Amino acid sequence: MEKLLNGIVKFRSEEFEKYSDVFESLKNGQNPHTLFIGCSDSRVVPTLITRSLPGELFLLRNIANIVPPFRQSDEYFSTQAVIEYAVNILNVENIVVCGHSNCGGCNALLNYHKFDFSRIKTVKKWLSLGLPALDKLKAISDNYSMPVKEWMIEQLNIIEQIKNLLTYPYIAEKYSSKKLNIYGWYYIIEKGEIFNYNKETGYFEPINM
Numbered sequence: 571m572e573k574l575l576n577g578i579v580k581f582r583s584e585e586f587e588k589y590s591d592v593f594e595s596l597k598n599g600q601n602p603h604t605l606f607i608g609c610s611d612s613r614v615v616p617t618l619i620t621r622s623l624p625g626e627l628f629l630l631r632n633i634a635n636i637v638p639p640f641r642q643s644d645e646y647f648s649t650q651a652v653i654e655y656a657v658n659i660l661n662v663e664n665i666v667v668c669g670h671s672n673c674g675g676c677n678a679l680l681n682y683h684k685f686d687f688s689r690i691k692t693v694k695k696w697l698s699l700g701l702p703a704l705d706k707l708k709a710i711s712d713n714y715s716m717p718v719k720e721w722m723i724e725q726l727n728i729i730e731q732i733k734n735l736l737t738y739p740y741i742a743e744k745y746s747s748k749k750l751n752i753y754g755w756y757y758i759i760e761k762g763e764i765f766n767y768n769k770e771t772g773y774f775e776p777i778n779m
């Protein structure tokens with residue numbers, strides 16, 4: 571905890587001073603351009619890897635960057651509430667679903683039927699939302715090596731979550747009328763590289779401007 575407390579003090583005297591104009595401009599509201607849906611993994615830091623400032627990214631993070639299919643319900647839906655607010659109130663221009671290498675959630679998904687979920691039953695239920703990606707992987711081939719299967723499930727999971735986004739009526743409407751862009755990104759932790767999903771080719775391609 572001491573590290574965090576020292577960080578707060580240093581933030582105030584260093585970064586906050588550096589970006590004081592940005593913080594001042596944001597005091598009355600936000601106008602983020604992008605809803606960033608990423609994994610809760612501590613190694614994925616959306617603002618760092620995109621060099622974004624406060625006010626730019628509206629964040630939704632959960633285990634394995636999953637988007638549950640749209641449902642009408644009176645239950646407490648955190649994920650759906652974030653998406654609804656970002657799209658219908660903040661009017662974001664972009665939604666990014668960002669998966670990553672060495673994802674623990676995707677690894678558990680890959681081994682779903684033999685993984686020990688005994689102490690993480692909520693996680694088991696949550697990851698069941700990713701099973702369509704596992705089915706896709708098995709349909710392609712079951713003969714790949716484990717490292718290959720790992721990055722394949724991580725990438726297939728991103729594609730499935732993009733499909734799930736389009737089950738939200740207001741997203742489908744804005745996407746089809748070109749008021750909203752949807753991207754799938756794959757971040758490789760140890761290389762700092764991000765690959766963008768090309769829906770025409772079906773491949774993730776490196777982002778190099």
Ligand SMILES: [Zn+2]
Pocket residue numbers: 609610611633634635670672673674675676
């Ligand atoms: Zn992850």
